[in-house]
Structure formats: C-alpha cells, structure tokens
Amino acid sequence: FGTGKSSDSSVPKDTAGEEKKETSGGETYTLKIGHTVSETDPTQLGYLHFKELIEEKSDGRIEVQIFPNQSIAETDRDALEKVRDNTLQMANTMPGLFAGISNMEEYYVWNIPYIYKSNEEMYKLAESDWMLELNEKFKETTGVRIIADASFNMGWYAFGTTKKDVPKLDDFKGLKIRINETPQQIALVESIGITPVFISFNEVYQACQQGMVDGMMTAQNLFYSNRYYEVLKSLKILKNGAAFHQYIVNEEWYQSLPDDLRTVFDECVSEMTEYIREEEVTYTDKAMKALADEGMTVYEVTEEETKVLEDACRTHIFPDKEAALVDEQYINKALEIVAQ
Amino acid sequence: MAGLVLIGTLFLFILIGFPIAVSIGLSCVLYVLAFHTVPMDFIIQSFLNGTYSFTLLAIPFFVLSGELMINGGISQRLINFCMSLIKNRKGGLGMVTVIACMFFAAISGSGPATVACIGGIMIPQMIRYGYDKEFSTSITAAAGSLGPIIPPSIMFLLYGVVNQVSVSKLFMGGVVPGVLMGIALLFMTKLICGKKNFTPPPEVAEESEKLFNVKISRSFRESFWALLVPVIILGGIYGGIFSPTEAAVVACMYALFVGFFIYKELRIKDLPMIFIRAFRSCSFLIVISFSVAFGKLMAMEGVPTAIADAVLGVSQNKYVVLLLINLLLLGVGMIMDAAPATIILGPLLLGIVQPLGVDPIHFGVIMIMNLSIGMVTPPVGVNLFVGTKISKIPMENTFGYTLKLLAGMIIVLMLVTYIPFFSMALPNLFV
Amino acid sequence: MQLHFNDKKLWNHLEEYLCACLFGIMLIMLFTQVVLRFLFHLSSPVLEEYSLYMFVWFVFLASSNAILRNEHIRIEVITARLPEKVQAGLYLVMMVINIGYSAVVMYAGWFKVMDQYLLGTVSATTFPLFIMSLALPVGMFASIVRSLQNIYLTIKLDLIKKEGGDV
Ligand code: NA
Ligand code: NA
Numbered sequence: 001f002g003t004g005k006s007s008d009s010s011v012p013k014d015t016a017g018e019e020k021k022e023t024s025g026g027e028t029y030t031l032k033i034g035h036t037v038s039e040t041d042p043t044q045l046g047y048l049h050f051k052e053l054i055e056e057k058s059d060g061r062i063e064v065q066i067f068p069n070q071s072i073a074e075t076d077r078d079a080l081e082k083v084r085d086n087t088l089q090m091a092n093t094m095p096g097l098f099a100g101i102s103n104m105e106e107y108y109v110w111n112i113p114y115i116y117k118s119n120e121e122m123y124k125l126a127e128s129d130w131m132l133e134l135n136e137k138f139k140e141t142t143g144v145r146i147i148a149d150a151s152f153n154m155g156w157y158a159f160g161t162t163k164k165d166v167p168k169l170d171d172f173k174g175l176k177i178r179i180n181e182t183p184q185q186i187a188l189v190e191s192i193g194i195t196p197v198f199i200s201f202n203e204v205y206q207a208c209q210q211g212m213v214d215g216m217m218t219a220q221n222l223f224y225s226n227r228y229y230e231v232l233k234s235l236k237i238l239k240n241g242a243a244f245h246q247y248i249v250n251e252e253w254y255q256s257l258p259d260d261l262r263t264v265f266d267e268c269v270s271e272m273t274e275y276i277r278e279e280e281v282t283y284t285d286k287a288m289k290a291l292a293d294e295g296m297t298v299y300e301v302t303e304e305e306t307k308v309l310e311d312a313c314r315t316h317i318f319p320d321k322e323a324a325l326v327d328e329q330y331i332n333k334a335l336e337i338v339a340q
Numbered sequence: 341m342a343g344l345v346l347i348g349t350l351f352l353f354i355l356i357g358f359p360i361a362v363s364i365g366l367s368c369v370l371y372v373l374a375f376h377t378v379p380m381d382f383i384i385q386s387f388l389n390g391t392y393s394f395t396l397l398a399i400p401f402f403v404l405s406g407e408l409m410i411n412g413g414i415s416q417r418l419i420n421f422c423m424s425l426i427k428n429r430k431g432g433l434g435m436v437t438v439i440a441c442m443f444f445a446a447i448s449g450s451g452p453a454t455v456a457c458i459g460g461i462m463i464p465q466m467i468r469y470g471y472d473k474e475f476s477t478s479i480t481a482a483a484g485s486l487g488p489i490i491p492p493s494i495m496f497l498l499y500g501v502v503n504q505v506s507v508s509k510l511f512m513g514g515v516v517p518g519v520l521m522g523i524a525l526l527f528m529t530k531l532i533c534g535k536k537n538f539t540p541p542p543e544v545a546e547e548s549e550k551l552f553n554v555k556i557s558r559s560f561r562e563s564f565w566a567l568l569v570p571v572i573i574l575g576g577i578y579g580g581i582f583s584p585t586e587a588a589v590v591a592c593m594y595a596l597f598v599g600f601f602i603y604k605e606l607r608i609k610d611l612p613m614i615f616i617r618a619f620r621s622c623s624f625l626i627v628i629s630f631s632v633a634f635g636k637l638m639a640m641e642g643v644p645t646a647i648a649d650a651v652l653g654v655s656q657n658k659y660v661v662l663l664l665i666n667l668l669l670l671g672v673g674m675i676m677d678a679a680p681a682t683i684i685l686g687p688l689l690l691g692i693v694q695p696l697g698v699d700p701i702h703f704g705v706i707m708i709m710n711l712s713i714g715m716v717t718p719p720v721g722v723n724l725f726v727g728t729k730i731s732k733i734p735m736e737n738t739f740g741y742t743l744k745l746l747a748g749m750i751i752v753l754m755l756v757t758y759i760p761f762f763s764m765a766l767p768n769l770f771v
Numbered sequence: 772m773q774l775h776f777n778d779k780k781l782w783n784h785l786e787e788y789l790c791a792c793l794f795g796i797m798l799i800m801l802f803t804q805v806v807l808r809f810l811f812h813l814s815s816p817v818l819e820e821y822s823l824y825m826f827v828w829f830v831f832l833a834s835s836n837a838i839l840r841n842e843h844i845r846i847e848v849i850t851a852r853l854p855e856k857v858q859a860g861l862y863l864v865m866m867v868i869n870i871g872y873s874a875v876v877m878y879a880g881w882f883k884v885m886d887q888y889l890l891g892t893v894s895a896t897t898f899p900l901f902i903m904s905l906a907l908p909v910g911m912f913a914s915i916v917r918s919l920q921n922i923y924l925t926i927k928l929d930l931i932k933k934e935g936g937d938v
Contacts, residue, residue, distance in 0.1 A: 087378045
C-alpha cells in the first residue's frame with residue numbers, strides 16, 4: 001500500500017508553525033527545537049551553542065526555543081514527525097527512521113549492523129551522492145530537510161549485563177537482553193544465542209534490577225547518563241550499530257527564511273556540528289571512565305568477535321528481506337561506499 | 341497570555357459541567373485554532389502518543405482482575421481474612437482498605453491501578469456493610485495514592501530518568517513516607533468512623549459480626565488461594581518473571597483460574613458482562629491521554645517557566661521556596677496528570693531547589709508525594725475517577741471526606757518536606 | 772443525567788461487544804508473552820505492540836461509549852442547582868459543542884490517517900500505523916453519533932416529554 005507520493009494534499013496546511021512578528025529589523029522567525037535527552041547531554045549543549053550563535057549572527061531575527069528531555073519530542077521517531085508537521089522546526093534523529101515514514105526502504109541500511117565501523121564511515125555514507133539523492137526525494141515526499149553533513153555519533157551500541165564477567169561473545173548465549181524492536185537487531189542477537197526481550201524503555205531499569213532480563217542493549221553513553229550502572233555490572237561495546245543522529249529541519253520553515261538568514265542558519269548548523277562532535281568524544285570518554293569508577297567492567301569488542309558478528313550478518317540478515325527490511329543490493333551499495 | 345487562555349478555558353468548561361475529557365481536548369483544540377503556534381497535527385499526534393502507553397495498559401487489566409476477583413469469590417475471602425486480622429472495631433473495614441492499599445502499593449507502580457484493584461474489592465464490601473458510598477470512595481482513592489509512593493513506582497522512575505537521579509535510592513526514599521502516610525490515613529479513618537459510626541444494616545449485621553469473629557487460622561485456610569494473589573504478583577515482579585503491567589495480566593489469568601476451578605464461583609456466561617463492566621470503567625483513560633497534549637502545550641507556552649520565575653521572585657529562602665513549591669504542586673496536581681507533570685516540572689523545580697541545598701532524592705520524594713496527592717484532588721483526580729466509577733456516585737459528593745483525608749496526607753507531606761530524615765535515612769543506609 | 776437510550780438494542784452495545792473482544796485478545800496475547808518468555812525463553816516483538824494498537828482503539832471507543840451512557844467524569848456541583856429544563860438545555864449545548872469539537876478532531880485525525888496511509892508510515896516492526904491512528908477519527912465519529920442520539924432523546928423526553936426512547 002501507499003506509493004509515497006506527494007503529501008501536500010494530505011496534511012492540513014492552514015496552521016503554520018512559525019510565528020512572525022514585525023520588528024524594526026524585519027520579520028522575526030521562531031525556531032523551536034526539540035530533543036529527547038537530558039539537559040546535561042552534549043545534544044543540549046550543542047543546541048545552546050547554536051542558539052547563542054544564531055541569535056547573535058541574525059541580530060535576534062531568529063529566536064530559538066529549545067525543548068529538551070522529551071518535553072515535546074518523546075522519541076526520535078516523534079521528533080521526526082513533529083518536524084514534519086512543523087510543531088518543531090528542527091530536531092535531530094536517526095536516519096534509519098526515515099524509512100518508516102517515507103516508504104523508502106533504502107534508509108533501512110542504517111539499521112543494518114556493521115555497515116559502518118567508525119565515525120568517518122558514517123559521515124562518508126551520510127554525505128554520499130546516493131544519500132544526498134535519497135534525501136532530496138525524502139524532502140519532496142515529507143517536507144523534511146535532512147542536513148546530510150550535520151551529524152554526530154551519540155555513542156556506539158553496547159550490551160550491559162547484570163553478570164560481573166561477560167568478556168566473550170559466547171557468554172551471551174542464553175541471556176535475556178532487552179533490545180530495540182528493529183528486525184535487524186533481533187536477527188543479529190538471535191544468531192548469537194541471545195533471547196531478545198521487548199519491554200518499554202521506561203521499564204528497563206526495574207527489569208534489570210529484578211532479574212526479568214539479564215541486561216540491555218543501547219548506546220554506550222546512556223549506561224552512564226540514565227544511571228543503568230546501578231543495576232548492571234559489565235558492559236561490552238559490540239559496536240553493532242550506533243546512535244548516529246542527523247539534524248533535520250522543516251523545509252517550509254527553512255524556505256521561509258530570507259537568503260541572508262538561510263546562510264546564517266547553514267553556517268551556525270555547521271559550527272554546531274563541529275562543536276557537538278568534539279563534545280560527544282569528550283562525553284563518551286567521561287562516561288566510560290565514570291562507569292569504571294562505578295564498578296562496571298567495560299570491554300571493547302575484539303577483532304575476531306567483530307568478524308564472527310559480521311559473518312552472522314552476512315548469513316542471517318543481508319539475504320533475508322524479512323530481517324533486513326531492505327534489498328541486498330542496497331546493503332552492498334552502502335558497503336561499497338564506506339569501503340571507498 | 342496564550343497559556344492563561346489555555347488554562348482559563350479548561351477551567352471554564354469543567355466548571356460548567358463539561359466532561360473533563362472533552363474539556364481538556366476542547367481547550368487544546370481551541371488553543372490551536374486561536375493561536376496557530378502549533379499545527380492541529382500536534383494535537384492528533386499527542387492524543388495518539390498519549391494513548392499508546394504500556395503503563396496505561398496496566399489499568400484495564402487491574403480493573404478486570406478486580407471484577408474477576410469479586411465475581412470469583414477471591415475478594416470476599418481476602419476481606420474475610422483481613423477482618424479476622426483487624427477484628428470488629430469502629431472503622432475496621434476502612435482500616436482494612438488502607439492496609440490492603442499499602443500492601444498493594446508494594447506490588448503496583450501506579451495509583452489508579454491500586455484504587456482499581458483494592459477499590460474494586462473493598463468499595464462494594466464497605467457499602468454492603470453500611471459504610472456510606474462517599475466515604476468508601478474517598479478512603480480508597482486517598483489510600484490509592486500510596487501506589488506511587490511505596491515502591492515500585494512508575495513516577496519515581498520517570499523522575500529519576502529525567503533528572504538523572506538514582507532510581508534505587510528514590511525507591512528506598514519512598515518507603516518511610518509511604519508508610520507514614522498509610523498510618524495517617526488509618527488515623528483519619530478511625531477519627532471519621534468514630535464520629536460517623538457506620539453500622540451494618542440489620543440484614544447483614546450478623547454476617548458482619550461472624551466475619552470479624554473468625555479465627556485467624558481458619559480464615560487463613562479458607563482464603564489461602566486468595567492470599568496467594570499478592571504473593572504471586574509480588575513474587576512475580578521481584579522474582580523477575582514479569583513487569584508490573586504484565587503482573588496485572590497474570591492477576592487476571594490467576595483470578596480466572598481460581599474462580600473457575602478452585603472456588604467454582606465463576607461461570608462462563610458471566611464473562612461477557614464482566615469484561616463489559618471493566619471496559620465501561622475505563623472511560624477515564626482518555627483523560628490521561630489528552631492531558632499529555634495539554635501538558636505539552638503548557639510547556640510550549642512557557643507556563644512552567646513563568647511559574648518558576650514567580651516562585652523565586654517571592655523568596656530565595658529554602659524553606660519558603662519548598663512551601664511555595666508544595667503549594668504549586670498541589671495546584672498542578674489538581675489539573676494535571678502526575679506523569680506529564682513529573683516529566684515537565686521535575687527538572688524545572690529541581691533546578692530551583694538544588695542550588696538552595698535540597699537533595700535531589702529528598703526533593704523527588706516530595707514531588708512524587710505531592711503529585712500522588714494530586715491524584716485525589718479534583719477536578720482532575722484520577723484516583724477519584726476510578727473510585728467513583730466503582731461506587732457509581734458523582735465525584736463532587738466525595739469532596740467532604742476527601743478534604744478531611746487530604747488534611748492528614750498534607751500534614752505527612754509537610755513532615756517529609758521539613759524533616760529530610762524520613763526520606764533520606766533508608767537511601768543513605770542501604771544504597 | 773438520566774439514561775434514555777434503548778438498552779435492548781444491539782446497536783447501543785456495539786462499542787462494548789467490540790472492546791470486550793479486544794480486551795480478551797489483549798489478555799491472551801500479553802499472557803502468552805509472559806509464558807513464552809518465562810517457560811520457553813522465547814520472545815516476540817509484536818505481542819505487546821499489537822496489544823497496544825488494540826488498546827488505542829479500546830480507549831477511544833470507551834470514550835464514545837461513555838458519551839452515550841453519560842459516564843464521563845464531570846463536575847456537576849454548579850449545574851445541579853439549576854432548574855431541570857435549564858439543565859437539559861445546557862446539556863444540549865454541551866452535546867452540540869462536543870459534536871463540533873469531535874468533528875474538528877475527526878477531520879484532523881482523518882488527515883493523519885490518510886497521510887500515514889499514503890506515505891506508507893510503519894512502526895519499527897513494519898506494522899502500518901494508519902490502522903492504529905484510524906481509532907481516533909472512528910472514535911470521534913462514534914462520539915458524534917452518540918451525541919446526536921443523546922440530543923434526540925433529550926429533546927424528545929426531557930423537553931417535549933414524549934414517552935419511550937426508541938434509539
Ligand atoms: Na508502588
Ligand atoms: Na488532581
């Protein structure tokens with residue numbers, strides 16, 4: 001069903017998201033930004049930096065309001081939908097989510113484990129001609145502009161468990177781990193003998209504490225910022241994906257800006273990106289040290305283990321459309337791009 | 341300005357007798373049509389997101405398990421046992437209700453679920469034995485607010501996550517204040533029942549007398565399967581077998597099993613009506629869904645920030661600010677559901693008090709106690725909604741008793757606010 | 772308010788029968804999830820998710836059902852003191868406003884559904900989300916119908932004082 005054709009007819013447009021006020025220097029543009037993480041997270045710091053920059057450079061003609069902590073956008077998915085309907089004009093979200101609202105299966109390559117293995121590879125894929133082309137189509141379909149080169153890594157996926165020592169991949173066999181409900185991750189963890197458990201994010205803490213699950217998978221930084229170290233004992237950074245985020249902006253709002261402000265906006269986004277990429281590195285270091293201080297043992301994935309997991313992906317996910325949700329040709333295309 | 345309009349229209353509609361669900365939805369829609377600061381799709385998305393909630397899903401099942409336990413003879417036996425414990429005295433059943441709620445709070449994370457489960461059993465029982473409907477409803481609604489204070493607690497989880505505060509410490513912090521509040525409610529029950537002197541109507545007087553006079557050992561034997569319910573829920577959750585929401589589901593299945601095969605009081609042909617009755621009791625769920633949209637609009641209008649500024653404008657003194665925040669939260673609890681209030685106001689208020697030297701754990705306990713009390717305060721008092729659904733009386737009829745009970749609860753709140761020992765002793769000792 | 776609708780007509784129990792079935796299915800699905808996980812170390816991502824979609828329908832239909840039965844929570848302290856005819860009049864105004872408001876939400880909700888349908892919006896497990904969102908316009912539509920029923924019956928029985936509710 002659904003051909004992913006133009007959405008212009010399908011969303012009531014009578015309620016514009018921007019509030020325009022006449023001032024001496026021309027119109028003022030309100031830019032509402034929402035994100036799902038706490039106010040101490042680098043994401044917020046980045047936006048605060050951005051707010052300062054853009055309000056100064058635009059002489060106050062762009063006024064920024066930041067809504068952190070799920071106060072407006074409850075999930076990354078929700079953030080995307082709210083930029084689309086212009087409740088928010090800007091947010092950050094994971095590119096894998098673009099597929100779910102556009103019928104463009106190509107974006108699911110972002111959910112395939114081990115497509116990329118470094119920040120540079122992620123940037124390379126995100127800024128590739130292929131993705132730029134897709135983003136253009138996505139913008140026409142949904143009215144959301146993806147800023148391809150404005151991206152950052154909020155942390156690699158890692159497995160935290162209530163066992164003190166889970167150093168090897170084999171030791172995960174038979175454990176019940178809470179994971180995200182994406183078919184790609186389900187296929188991966190099942191292939192290494194983990195029982196995936198699906199419970200809501202708010203319940204994970206209690207589930208770990210009470211032994212309903214043996215652990216959870218999420219971005220490594222969250223084990224620190226959400227205080228999961230209180231109930232978990234070991235962390236294995238498997239890097240089977242990452243909380244890789246791109247900034248998105250409502251196209252209608254973006255086009256409503258006069259040329260000079262649009263330039264200012266672009267510049268400030270670039271500066272914020274540079275800033276947040278550094279902040280994320282610092283924060284991850286701090287988080288991993290803090291986890292160790294709190295008594296968690298932190299293990300990095302070994303090369304042999306990565307090899308095993310990559311092979312598992314090749315056999316269990318790539319050829320299986322039910323698990324990958326994306327045709328194998330696109331996976332290969334993505335692999336080619338990052339290998340260049 | 342727009343924020344004032346939003347709150348003003350809500351109160352206007354509620355006061356002229358509009359259903360609260362309609363009032364909230366309507367004020368959101370009018371706001372969007374009038375101010376154009378967010379698209380209508382925002383309302384639609386929030387209504388849907390507010391409903392798509394696993395936590396909320398627990399409520400119909402706790403309502404259903406209550407219905408099943410009543411019809412399957414479980415609740416009756418549970419009451420019998422509690423009666424043999426309490427013995428015949430003034431306000432005995434009311435006290436049984438409070439104790440049962442305290443116990444159930446230790447297995448449920450939510451206030452309304454506690455009211456639904458204990459109230460579903462106790463409210464009809466109290467009415468049967470001569471308590472007036474109003475008191476039965478009020479005491480259950482009030483005791484239900486122990487649900488989020490005594491751990492486990494969804495509210496503490498939310499607070500802990502948005503403020504990056506230790507959840508296990510918060511859980512520990514809730515134990516003593518929860519028990520204190522339970523004791524206060526027991527005391528208030530005794531006080532009120534002493535004055536009112538509820539007595540069983542003549543046709544059940546003898547039955548009531550007999551129930552109270554059963555030996556504990558005998559009533560234990562007779563109610564064994566019923567007493568196993570909390571053990572299964574408690575053991576299931578703490579034994580890591582299921583989540584609190586799933587516990588509600590398991591309680592339903594257990595009640596079905598015992599009702600059909602052990603007590604044999606449940607019949608297949610009763611089932612459709614039991615499910616329908618439980619469904620009818622769930623019409624208030626939409627209020628909670630809608631309040632998510634309402635809370636977000638308030639956040640966008642900067643209502644919480646304006647309130648924070650107003651508070652600090654009055655005083656910078658720690659004790660005065662805490663008092664003001666208590667008053668504010670009691671006010672917020674009147675119109676807002678606890679979950680969105682925790683998410684939206686938690687970081688904001690902690691930001692005010694932490695620099696003044698208030699511990700985040702201590703403040704978390706204060707905040708959750710406040711918002712739990714808010715579940716009993718009209719007009720948006722979810723515990724009252726659930727309670728009045730069971731007793732089938734207009735909500736305003738309960739206000740008289742509710743006010744008295746609230747007085748007791750607020751005294752405990754003040755104690756916990758100004759004596760950090762109550763909330764901090766256990767967390768400091770154990771975690 | 773007194774209830775006027777004809778309790779014997781199947782039509783007036785549509786939401787109840789539908790939701791009682793949904794209720795039973797949700798119960799079985801969620802219990803299966805517990806059993807699968809505990810006894811067989813198996814887990815399915817869809818059991819809880821699909822239960823939640825049903826729950827969304829359940830909540831919106833519970834609301835329209837409560838409109839018909841006048842079971843929505845209201846504060847009637849002020850209105851209860853008014854004369855009966857005034858109360859009936861106020862009730863009619865309320866129902867009319869409810870219809871207007873429900874129509875707006877239904878309209879916007881329908882756009883949401885069409886939007887999700889045309890774009891092919893799916894959940895993480897690729898469930899088409901318009902099926903869930905449809906609960907909102909349908910629930911609002913049902914509320915409108917139930918409000919119209921109440922208006923008809925109130926005019927006929929409270930204001931004109933004819934006997935017997937026949938809808
Ligand atoms: Na509790
Ligand atoms: Na309240």
